[in-house]
Amino acid sequence: MKRFLLVSLILFLTAGCVSAGPPNEVHSPEDVRGRIIGALNGSASALLAAEYGYAQTYFSTDEMINHLKVGTLDCVIMERMAAEETTASNSEVRILGEPLVEYDLRFAVAKENNQLLIAVNEALEALSDNGTLGGLRGKYFAGRNYTYTPPENITEHPGFLSLAIPIDSPPFSFIDINGMYSGLDIEVARAVSDYLGVELRIIEFDVAELVLAVWYGGADLSLGWLSEDAGDLVNVSESYAASAHVVVVRR
Numbered sequence: 001m002k003r004f005l006l007v008s009l010i011l012f013l014t015a016g017c018v019s020a021g022p023p024n025e026v027h028s029p030e031d032v033r034g035r036i037i038g039a040l041n042g043s044a045s046a047l048l049a050a051e052y053g054y055a056q057t058y059f060s061t062d063e064m065i066n067h068l069k070v071g072t073l074d075c076v077i078m079e080r081m082a083a084e085e086t087t088a089s090n091s092e093v094r095i096l097g098e099p100l101v102e103y104d105l106r107f108a109v110a111k112e113n114n115q116l117l118i119a120v121n122e123a124l125e126a127l128s129d130n131g132t133l134g135g136l137r138g139k140y141f142a143g144r145n146y147t148y149t150p151p152e153n154i155t156e157h158p159g160f161l162s163l164a165i166p167i168d169s170p171p172f173s174f175i176d177i178n179g180m181y182s183g184l185d186i187e188v189a190r191a192v193s194d195y196l197g198v199e200l201r202i203i204e205f206d207v208a209e210l211v212l213a214v215w216y217g218g219a220d221l222s223l224g225w226l227s228e229d230a231g232d233l234v235n236v237s238e239s240y241a242a243s244a245h246v247v248v249v250r251r
Contacts, residue, residue, distance in 0.1 A: 021071035024250040029100045032247055035074035038064045042170045045077040045245050048101065052077075061143075065090055068250060076248040081141040083246050094251050099244035105172075105185070107192075107237035108214045108222045108230060116161075116220065120237045123195040127240075132191050137241050140171040140184040148187050150194045160199035163189045164219035166207040172224060185223040188240050 026032060037049040041057040049055035056073060058064035061082070067073045069092050076093075078086065083095050109117045127133050138144035165173040165185060173183040181202050193200035205213045210222035215233040226236055 021069050021250050026075040026096070026247060026249045028096065029098055029247060032075060032077075032100065036072070038068060038073040038076040039078070040064065040082075042174075043079070044169070044171065045079060048245055049077050052100075061086055065093060065248075068093060068248065071250075074249075077245055078248055079141045080244045080246045081137065082143065083248050085142055087248060092251055093248050096247040096249060099246050102244040103225045103242075104239040105224060105241040105243070106226055106239050107189075108211055108226055108234040109220070109237065110214050110217070111233075111235050113220070114235070117235050117237060119196055120192060120221070123192040124238050124240050126195060127188075127191050133188065133240055136184055136187050136191075137243070139187075141241075141243060148191060150191075154194055155197045157197040160201050161189075161193055161196070161221060162201045162203055162219045164203050164205045164210050164213040164222040165224075166210070167204050169207060169224070184241065189221065189223060 026035060032052045035053040036056060037053045038056050038058060039046040039049040040061065041059050046055060046057050049057075053074075056067070058067070064073070064076055065086060068076050069090075076083075077100060080095075080099065087093055087095055107117075107120050109120065124133070132148060135144075135146040136148060139146040163186070165181070165183075167173060167175055167181070169183070169185075171183055172185040173181070176182040186202070190200055203213070203219050205219070205222070207224070210224060211226065211230050211233055213219045214222050223240075230236060
């Protein structure tokens with residue numbers, strides 16, 4: 001009898017540890033709207049969370065996932081690379097099969113500046129081959145430890161490239177705690193400029209004006225999530241980052 005009671009107790013405790021939270025009710029991206037949504041503070045996912053529902057932001061991924069597990073959150077929005085690493089170590093949560101948002105990040109270049117477009121694409125190919133782009137994506141999308149180091153054999157050329165960026169779009173472009181321009185877009189632009197051997201100059205623009213800034217000559221380049229009709233005004237480079245925001249839910 002004692003053995004039977006002990007086995008029953010173990011089974012009960014084990015079953016109780018499978019999922020501490022209520023049943024998941026978010027089964028597709030359409031179910032996200034109006035929910036209590038977790039996202040990392042200062043991330044692009046936090047902006048999406050506020051657009052889709054009631055955003056709760058966190059400085060720690062572990063804290064955010066714990067709130068999801070116990071039911072304080074209905075779901076979490078994360079960049080796919082970070083979400084894959086998070087769910088790999090948390091068996092109680094999973095990623096929905098369909099992304100909430102998918103996008104490619106590209107340079108915008110004036111239509112009349114085809115030589116610059118060719119040079120940028122050549123630089124992006126080289127930076128992809130040597131691991132720079134992968135390192136920067138891991139740094140800003142998954143919190144990996146990566147520091148870009150300019151190559152030692154840069155051949156400097158006269159002139160500069162001007163880059164149009166918004167300063168309030170983390171993790172793509174923002175002002176860091178030291179008052180410096182930082183973010184994925186800016187570090188990619190610096191790496192491209194280093195490859196081409198020219199100085200990079202940053203000009204601040206509103207996010208809605210990035211393509212127009214290149215179109216009317218206010219900047220040589222802009223980066224970011226370009227709409228499908230951007231090609232009517234400018235040319236776009238090869239992608240330097242392909243990513244998605246996904247929804248993480250309880251199992």
